[in-house]
Amino acid sequence: MSDFLGIHGTALALREQRLQLLSANLANADTPGFKAQDLDFTSALQSALQPNAASGDAIEAASTGARFARPSSQPSVDGNTVDGEREHALFAQAALEYRASLTFVESKVRGMLTAITGQ
Amino acid sequence: MSNLPIFDVAGSAMNAQSVRLSTIASNLANADSVAGNPDEVYRAKQPVFRAEGVPGDPSLAGVNVTEVRESTDAPLKRYEPGHPLADAQGYVYAPAVDPVAQMVDLISASRSYQANVEVFNSAKELALSTLQMGR
Numbered sequence: 578m579s580d581f582l583g584i585h586g587t588a589l590a591l592r593e594q595r596l597q598l599l600s601a602n603l604a605n606a607d608t609p610g611f612k613a614q615d616l617d618f619t620s621a622l623q624s625a626l627q628p629n630a631a632s633g634d635a636i637e638a639a640s641t642g643a644r645f646a647r648p649s650s651q652p653s654v655d656g657n658t659v660d661g662e663r664e665h666a667l668f669a670q671a672a673l674e675y676r677a678s679l680t681f682v683e684s685k686v687r688g689m690l691t692a693i694t695g696q
Numbered sequence: 697m698s699n700l701p702i703f704d705v706a707g708s709a710m711n712a713q714s715v716r717l718s719t720i721a722s723n724l725a726n727a728d729s730v731a732g733n734p735d736e737v738y739r740a741k742q743p744v745f746r747a748e749g750v751p752g753d754p755s756l757a758g759v760n761v762t763e764v765r766e767s768t769d770a771p772l773k774r775y776e777p778g779h780p781l782a783d784a785q786g787y788v789y790a791p792a793v794d795p796v797a798q799m800v801d802l803i804s805a806s807r808s809y810q811a812n813v814e815v816f817n818s819a820k821e822l823a824l825s826t827l828q829m830g831r
Contacts, residue, residue: 596822600702600815601757604709606808607716608745608759641755665811672818679825686830 581689585681587625587636591618592675594640599668602659609655613664617643701752702819706812708750708758713809715743715761720802723793730774730788732781738791740767740798767792 595616605611621643625635649658719741726738743764747757769792777786 596819597702597705597753597756600705600819603811603815604705604759605745605747605757606811607713607804608747608757611747611757614757661807661811665814668815668818672822675822676825679822679829683829690830 582682582685584622584626585678585685588622589675589678589682590636591616591621591625591640592671592678594621594636596668596671596675598644599664599671602664603661603668606657606659606661606664609657611657611659613647613649613659614644615647615667616640617645700819700823701750701756703816704750704752705756705758706816706819708748708760709812710809710816712743712745712759712761713805713812715764716805717802717809719743719764720798720805723791723798724795724802726791727793727795727798728790730776730779730781730790731771732783732788734771734773734789737771737789738793740769740791740793741765742767 595618598614598616602611602613602615621639624642625639627635647658649660650663651660652658723740729738731737741764743761746760746762748760750756750758771789772792773787774790775786776782776788779788782788
């Protein structure tokens with residue numbers, strides 16, 4: 578099934594992982610000492626698409642491996658590195674990217690449904 | 697979306713910010729609660745946030761309120777001999793609450809709360825669209 582969805586199934590799962598990280602950043606915008614985390618989507622996708630990777634764990638492993646702490650442009654005294662506005666913008670962008678991947682997956686599914694029902 | 701940990705994360709943040717809003721409300725409400733004894737004066741409360749893994753995914757940081765700390769600032773001593781609560785020397789003690797600082801904190805807390813509501817709504821919308829796939 579994952580072969581049928583091609584790159585889009587993996588991309589969708591990784592985009593979800595990135596959304597989760599960004600939501601954790603926004604949630605911890607006021608937590609002292611919290612370091613903002615992000616996901617390097619390109620490298621995560623590359624490592625998840627390695628041919629020897631097992632399907633379920635590959636996404637987990639790829640997203641864990643591609644995590645990095647994003648430095649703040651305006652460091653605060655309590656050690657928190659979350660930039661509220663930047664995080665907002667990134668979250669909106671990531672949500673849009675998730676929708677884009679979702680659209681690709683959906684059109685694949687629709688295509689398969691058309692092939693099955695023949696209508 | 698597997699077990700939807702975004703909802704846990706945003707929910708924990710909304711909970712923490714609402715605790716913060718409650719303590720600010722309590723501080724502002726009691727800003728003028730004077731007492732005749734410095735030990736009985738209301739003390740400003742402040743929640744302490746800490747990043748903590750959410751149940752759905754321990755590597756993902758939600759927010760937890762570890763404790764609500766009481767201020768150790770000395771109460772303000774005011775000379776008001778006509779006040780019914782005044783002590784033998786004519787002093788009453790007011791809590792060391794700075795209303796301006798509390799208002800600033802209030803704005804910050806409500807903005808953070810709104811940010812998390814928006815995250816929650818976006819995540820909900822994306823999850824619903826994912827559920828609709830192929831229909």
